[in-house]
Amino acid sequence: MIPLLLLSLSSPSFSILRDPAGFHSGPIDLSSTKTGYKGYKYQEEFLSGVPIDHFAFTTNQTFSLRYFFNDEHFQCQKTILFYTGNEGKLEGFAENTGFMWDIAPEFEAAVIFAEHRFYGKSQPFGNDSYSSIDKLGFLSSEQALADFAFLIEHLKTKRIKCAQHSSVIAFGGSYGGMLSAWMRIKYPHLVQGAIAASAPVFWFFDSGIEEDIYDRIVTRTATSSGCELKAVTSGFEAISNLGKTDNGRDFLNKLFVLEEKSSLIKPEDTNFLKAFIKEVFESIVMVDYPYPTSFLSPLPGWPVKLACSFLKNVSKNDEDAARSLFNVVNLYYNYTGSTPSFCANPDVCSGAFAALGDPLGWPWQTCTEMVMPLCSSGYPNDFFWKDCPYTEKTAIDYCTKTFGSIGFTRGILRPKWATRNYGINSFPTATNIVFSNGFLDPWSGGGWSKENKKEGSLIGIIIEEGAHHYDLRGTHSNDTQEIKDVRDMERGYIKDWVKEYETKWKEEKKKWKESKENATRSFH
Numbered sequence: 001m002i003p004l005l006l007l008s009l010s011s012p013s014f015s016i017l018r019d020p021a022g023f024h025s026g027p028i029d030l031s032s033t034k035t036g037y038k039g040y041k042y043q044e045e046f047l048s049g050v051p052i053d054h055f056a057f058t059t060n061q062t063f064s065l066r067y068f069f070n071d072e073h074f075q076c077q078k079t080i081l082f083y084t085g086n087e088g089k090l091e092g093f094a095e096n097t098g099f100m101w102d103i104a105p106e107f108e109a110a111v112i113f114a115e116h117r118f119y120g121k122s123q124p125f126g127n128d129s130y131s132s133i134d135k136l137g138f139l140s141s142e143q144a145l146a147d148f149a150f151l152i153e154h155l156k157t158k159r160i161k162c163a164q165h166s167s168v169i170a171f172g173g174s175y176g177g178m179l180s181a182w183m184r185i186k187y188p189h190l191v192q193g194a195i196a197a198s199a200p201v202f203w204f205f206d207s208g209i210e211e212d213i214y215d216r217i218v219t220r221t222a223t224s225s226g227c228e229l230k231a232v233t234s235g236f237e238a239i240s241n242l243g244k245t246d247n248g249r250d251f252l253n254k255l256f257v258l259e260e261k262s263s264l265i266k267p268e269d270t271n272f273l274k275a276f277i278k279e280v281f282e283s284i285v286m287v288d289y290p291y292p293t294s295f296l297s298p299l300p301g302w303p304v305k306l307a308c309s310f311l312k313n314v315s316k317n318d319e320d321a322a323r324s325l326f327n328v329v330n331l332y333y334n335y336t337g338s339t340p341s342f343c344a345n346p347d348v349c350s351g352a353f354a355a356l357g358d359p360l361g362w363p364w365q366t367c368t369e370m371v372m373p374l375c376s377s378g379y380p381n382d383f384f385w386k387d388c389p390y391t392e393k394t395a396i397d398y399c400t401k402t403f404g405s406i407g408f409t410r411g412i413l414r415p416k417w418a419t420r421n422y423g424i425n426s427f428p429t430a431t432n433i434v435f436s437n438g439f440l441d442p443w444s445g446g447g448w449s450k451e452n453k454k455e456g457s458l459i460g461i462i463i464e465e466g467a468h469h470y471d472l473r474g475t476h477s478n479d480t481q482e483i484k485d486v487r488d489m490e491r492g493y494i495k496d497w498v499k500e501y502e503t504k505w506k507e508e509k510k511k512w513k514e515s516k517e518n519a520t521r522s523f524h
């Protein structure tokens with residue numbers, strides 16, 4: 001469920017957020033064996049013959065699905081740890097899901113990261129994959145889950161020696177967490193359990209989601225870290241005021257070091273600058289970890305606290321108020337001092353989106369099945385300006401503007417399909433899923449539960465000092481005691497699921513053996 005390190009492709013009234021872990025900006029190594037920058041080793045492999053359409057019998061078109069493979073710790077019939085890739089290049093997920101790598105020796109497990117179709121190198125139609133709705137129509141969560149099922153069968157029967165009876169545990173964060181949960185729900189015979197971190201599984205119209213909850217949690221997290229609500233809102237008011245005059249716009253252009261192509265020329269241009277700043281707040285809260293991290297740009301530990309040090313008091317004039325917001329932007333994009341200027345207008349800053357990889361993939365999904373209401377209710381509920389309510393028309397206007405040239409029409413938007421397909425606000429038949437959410441993370445507003453909860457073998461965990469899928473990150477010396485305890489809990493649940501599966505398999509094996517012996521005696 002972050003253009004340049006922004007989470008969203010946005011206008012002042014429409015926002016499409018993405019997972020920062022998918023924003024791998026470095027070059028993709030074409031060699032078959034890789035060592036990630038954190039020392040994680042994996043082979044890059046491709047599974048050919050994956051059906052482009054798993055659900056119709058009118059075509060036999062196939063493509064090659066990329067996945068990362070590591071079996072250095074695998075022992076016969078032991079576990080396969082399987083990451084359900086989400087909306088980005090696979091490298092980012094492999095590098096930022098250290099928990100899987102950390103527990104692989106303990107479970108004598110193979111580690112697999114599967115890429116989501118239409119992202120990274122898993123392009124069903126090559127360079128033409130995004131050229132028309134006839135092709136993009138095959139980009140969906142349901143098709144991706146079927147890809148993963150196809151890959152799991154391949155791994156167990158062909159690729160991994162002695163894995164035919166191995167248990168499979170799915171992992172995912174954000175949209176990937178939704179996929180891991182849905183994988184367990186849809187394919188329980190293939191996946192024995194799932195760790196669904198920061199998964200907004202109930203962020204849909206039918207689920208009763210509070211449409212302004214994202215920005216309310218952004219504001220809650222920031223104010224608890226020292227931000228003064230009025231200091232932020234007055235900063236946005238100051239930008240609007242300064243934008244009304246030539247001198248004011250000149251001041252803002254220089255203050256924010258805006259590239260010439262995104263300079264503020266007329267008063268309404270402050271709208272894209274404010275949206276640019278808003279995205280910084282929405283992004284930095286997601287990555288509020290207790291130690292330095294780097295997705296597309298480096299950030300210090302507990303970055304929200306540092307950002308809020310600029311916003312503890314209401315400024316006395318518009319210039320100082322705007323300067324306080326600039327300090328937050330500069331922290332987020334230029335912490336190391338290596339970014340000389342900023343491009344704030346998404347209509348002209350195409351380079352900002354290029355680093356994300358497949359920048360139109362996730363917007364397409366939000367224009368078809370992942371229709372997730374997001375808007376701001378404004379002061380005093382959040383830092384921003386009121387653009388609620390979020391309606392289907394809001395989505396249709398954006399989607400027509402973005403995809404109308406390749407054939408998008410109103411009928412393609414299906415805001416109720418995800419809940420009809422997976423569940424509205426409960427999973428009554430599901431088992432063996434951990435839904436973990438960070439209290440600091442805005443996506444927690446659409447999680448399975450907003451409190452610690454247990455329903456059968458469905459587990460809801462709230463991490464009080466947790467940002468976006470913090471529990472999936474690798475062990476760090478500055479980890480909180482809370483996250484250490486949460487990971488221990490998750491290890492325990494995985495052990496239970498594996499034991500449950502192995503016990504069942506042994507019983508079935510015993511019954512099969514006894515049945516065979518009885519048949520032999522009857523024959524004689």
